[in-house]
Amino acid sequence: MSLTLAALIGSITVFVLAIFLGFELISKVPPTLHTPLMSGANAISGISIVGALFLSNAAFNNGNPGTAAWLAFAALVMATINVVGGFMVTNKMLEMIAGKRRKKGGA
Numbered sequence: 530m531s532l533t534l535a536a537l538i539g540s541i542t543v544f545v546l547a548i549f550l551g552f553e554l555i556s557k558v559p560p561t562l563h564t565p566l567m568s569g570a571n572a573i574s575g576i577s578i579v580g581a582l583f584l585s586n587a588a589f590n591n592g593n594p595g596t597a598a599w600l601a602f603a604a605l606v607m608a609t610i611n612v613v614g615g616f617m618v619t620n621k622m623l624e625m626i627a628g629k630r631r632k633k634g635g636a
Contacts, residue, residue, distance in 0.1 A: 568615075571619070574608045578605060578608045578609060580604075581602075582605060584601035585598060585601035
């Protein structure tokens with residue numbers, strides 16, 4: 530597969546626009562919606578883990594793992610870190626909310 534200059538510029542343009550759009554969307558989310566949003570992001574990362582597993586399996590079973598196999602493995606590691614970190618943050622936020630409710634109910 531050959532990557533032309535026009536395709537490279539188009540891909541970089543889409544990537545940069547996605548960064549700006551993601552920043553704008555996340556900065557506009559009110560704090561009360563962060564926990565549900567994090568749960569959705571964890572679900573998407575879980576789908577990424579499944580895809581990376583399929584790709585790394587196909588690439589490593591080829592006999593000679595090339596760049597695609599190592600990129601799939603890197604995607605698997607990064608998505609796993611994202612899911613674990615997301616669950617840790619979500620758990621901490623839920624504990625903070627539960628702690629506030631206990632203080633209000635007990636006092």
